[in-house]
Amino acid sequence: MLGGYHVKLWLLIGVLLLLAVAVLLLSSRIFFHLSLNRRGHDDQIVLDITALFGLVKLHYKLPALVFEGFKRGLHVKLEETGVAPVKSAKDEETNIDKEDVSEWIEYGKKALKATYGLRRWTAETMSHVQITKLDWSTNFSLGDAAGTATAAGALWGLKWTIIGWASQWVKLMRKPRLFVVPVFEDTVGFSTEVDCKGRISAGYALYAVLRLLVRAMQADEGIRQWKDIIREIRSRRREKSAA
Incomplete structure (x- = not known):
């Protein structure tokens, strides 16, 4: 009788510990850090994702993004690494052409048809994404002082329009820092840098996935x-890949 009581007690303790761990993990947050740099013809996009208190770390780097003409399209090289419990290390190179874009549009249409209320699900999920940092700096020159000065004002307006549109989808936790630096030189030049950090609740991310399955x-x-x-x-x- 006493032995059975001890077994039940240990089972109860085990269940309570599992529940505590589950609550702790679901109450954690998924963090992401996106940085984009373009200087002249050089591009680099880096995305870091951290989840489960650092147990899951994913790193994506896009060091090559080269337009190779209308026939071959955009050449892309992607480097992916990760740490336990998700381990990966691979590089992929591919070309994105007009045919690929058309196929993605078709996949999007099929996904809308295959999922009840996908647009609403996307909007509701994005509304739980919190942007904690957004810096966007652009330096440019059109080779003409008057044209550069005029374009600077238009670029300011374009940036704030994009930020206003984005704020309808995600939560901006702090005011974005935008910079437009006109460079008055005789040569044409352009560079831009975006640094964005954000987060979303792990519990809500799991809930969103379950809702997506239900809608499907x-x-x-x-x-x-x-x-x-x-x-x-x-x-x-x-x-x-075989081609």
Whole structure:
């Protein structure tokens, strides 16, 4: 009798510990840091994702983004690394052409059809993303002082328009820092740098995934359609890699 009581006590303690760990993990946040640099013809995009109190770290680097003409399109090289429990280290190179863009648009249409209320789900999920830092600096020269000065004002307006549009989707936790620096030189030049940090609750991220699955099941054969989309994407990637 006493032995059975001890077994039940240890089971209860184990369940309570598992619940405590689950609550702790779900109450954590997923952090991301996106940086984009373009100087002349050199581009670099870096994305870092940290989750579960640093147990999961993903690093994506796009060191090559070169336009190779209308036929071959945009040449992209992607470097991916990660640490435990998600371990990965791989490099991928591909070309994005007009055909790829058309296919992505078709995949988007199919995803909308395969998921009930996908637009609303996207808007609600993005509204829980908090942007804690957003710096955007641009230096440029049009080779003409008058033209550069005029373009500087237009660029200011364009930046604030983009920020206003983005604020309808995500939460800006602090005022963005925008810089436009006209360079009065006789040569044409352009460089821009974006530094963005943000976060989202891990619990809400999991909830959003579960809602997406439910919405897919609510659509007519939604799960089957999603499987077909994923199968098509994988098949297309294999064909492109073999080419």
